[in-house]
Amino acid sequence: MSGHGPAQPMTARKAGPLTGTALVPGDKSISHRSLILGALSVGETRVRGLLEGDDVLATAEAMRAFGASVVRNEDGEWVIHGVGTGGFGEPEDVIDCGNAGTGVRLIMGAMATTPIAATFTGDASLRSRPMARITDPLALFGAAAHGRAKGRLPLTMIGAANPVPVRYTLPVPSAQVKSTVLLAGLNAPGQTVVIEPEATRDHTERMLRGFGAEVTVEDTDEGRIITLTGQPELKPQSIDVPRDPSSAAFPVCAALIVEGSDVLVPNIGLNPTRAGLFETLRDMGADLTFENTREESGEPVADLRARYSPEMQGIEVPPERAASMIDEYPILSVVASQASGTTMMRGVKELRVKESDRIDAMAVGLRANGVTVEEGEDWWSVEGHGPGSAPCGARVEARLDHRIAMSFLCLGMASEAGVTVDDAGPIATSFPVFRDLMEGLGGSFRLENA
Numbered sequence: 001m002s003g004h005g006p007a008q009p010m011t012a013r014k015a016g017p018l019t020g021t022a023l024v025p026g027d028k029s030i031s032h033r034s035l036i037l038g039a040l041s042v043g044e045t046r047v048r049g050l051l052e053g054d055d056v057l058a059t060a061e062a063m064r065a066f067g068a069s070v071v072r073n074e075d076g077e078w079v080i081h082g083v084g085t086g087g088f089g090e091p092e093d094v095i096d097c098g099n100a101g102t103g104v105r106l107i108m109g110a111m112a113t114t115p116i117a118a119t120f121t122g123d124a125s126l127r128s129r130p131m132a133r134i135t136d137p138l139a140l141f142g143a144a145a146h147g148r149a150k151g152r153l154p155l156t157m158i159g160a161a162n163p164v165p166v167r168y169t170l171p172v173p174s175a176q177v178k179s180t181v182l183l184a185g186l187n188a189p190g191q192t193v194v195i196e197p198e199a200t201r202d203h204t205e206r207m208l209r210g211f212g213a214e215v216t217v218e219d220t221d222e223g224r225i226i227t228l229t230g231q232p233e234l235k236p237q238s239i240d241v242p243r244d245p246s247s248a249a250f251p252v253c254a255a256l257i258v259e260g261s262d263v264l265v266p267n268i269g270l271n272p273t274r275a276g277l278f279e280t281l282r283d284m285g286a287d288l289t290f291e292n293t294r295e296e297s298g299e300p301v302a303d304l305r306a307r308y309s310p311e312m313q314g315i316e317v318p319p320e321r322a323a324s325m326i327d328e329y330p331i332l333s334v335v336a337s338q339a340s341g342t343t344m345m346r347g348v349k350e351l352r353v354k355e356s357d358r359i360d361a362m363a364v365g366l367r368a369n370g371v372t373v374e375e376g377e378d379w380w381s382v383e384g385h386g387p388g389s390a391p392c393g394a395r396v397e398a399r400l401d402h403r404i405a406m407s408f409l410c411l412g413m414a415s416e417a418g419v420t421v422d423d424a425g426p427i428a429t430s431f432p433v434f435r436d437l438m439e440g441l442g443g444s445f446r447l448e449n450a
Contacts, residue, residue, distance in 0.1 A: 168195070
């Protein structure tokens with residue numbers, strides 16, 4: 001899992017309007033958590049619509065390594081027989097999480113308050129990412145981490161033999177760090193408290209409640225205070241995973257910038273802590289409509305229709321919206337390049353420590369395709385001159401980052417000259433059907449020689 005094989009250069013260029021229905025994969029955040037919480041429950045959890053990308057499959061394999069039974073039925077339903085809170089056994093081998101930053105951090109939290117040891121590794125991108133942001137709060141529970149400089153993988157986590165509950169204030173908005181602490185708190189006595197000055201995606205809190213944990217959330221002047229009562233017996237669930245809004249962002253945004261397009265994305269998760277991109281696009285003047293709004297498995301969902309929107313204008317994206325759309329800024333910058341005026345994005349320093357430095361990766365690639373980009377440590381701006389104004393035609397580096405690769409391929413779909421990414425292989429980590437889905441809507445892709 002720690003490498004996807006030879007590079008797969010790919011070119012996308014304009015081929016006509018995108019039309020039809022885009023059945024994007026299940027939500028990656030909910031898929032990871034379904035497997036982990038199912039493994040920590042007593043009994044049988046069933047999951048339908050699980051994202052079967054490399055990242056989530058790595059989490060499934062990790063749950064098996066810790067002793068849970070995880071099986072995919074022929075009809076696509078996943079069945080997990082859990083070992084209970086604190087029931088993880090010690091893995092016999094290294095846990096390889098591939099490219100899964102969310103997976104590795106949540107798994108470390110889930111095992112950090114059980115007296116076992118586990119060694120984690122991943123691909124080149126994951127091995128370069130900082131883990132101190134989670135190993136520091138996990139040390140407060142009594143866990144110990146031994147890894148490379150700056151806490152990078154490979155890393156061995158030794159779980160706390162006598163865990164204690166913690167009260168922890170997030171230094172930066174991060175749903176991964178919050179979730180890591182809450183999962184560790186499951187096997188600690190008493191109450192574990194997480195304070196987030198800015199709200200982040202709340203799938204973990206929602207799903208913990210669904211599995212029977214006692215979780216309270218209070219909005220105060222100090223921030224959002226989440227309190228978890230430890231050592232519950234989690235009850236197995238039946239879960240229907242909504243389609244991933246972060247994956248939906250790509251066919252939606254491509255439809256907005258490819259002339260004549262009209263795309264429907266059904267059953268999209270619209271959790272308010274995840275829907276910032278769609279709000280931002282509508283602020284820019286995008287033709288987006290929500291149909292059949294409803295709730296499924298405790299999450300708000302709707303069918304989302306996106307139509308070509310040549311009159312979009314650049315805006316200043318409210319910095320307080322960043323946490324609800326942090327993964328969507330790369331594709332937003334592509335849309336911004338086809339709008340009129342400057343789009344300013346502030347409060348986004350978290351992008352510097354994703355699978356790649358996403359600000360730098362997008363800035364370099366957009367400039368290579370004729371787009372004006374300015375950047376700072378925690379902000380960047382993209383200057384657009386309307387549909388088709390970027391000359392494109394360049395080859396860009398995806399930097400082993402699935403969202404960078406997909407964003408530039410979407411840019412290529414709006415250009416006669418096209419755009420080539422040096423390696424489309426990492427797309428399989430989160431959106432394995434990306435090419436088939438986009439070509440089914442009318443897109444055009446070509447594999448190149450490496």
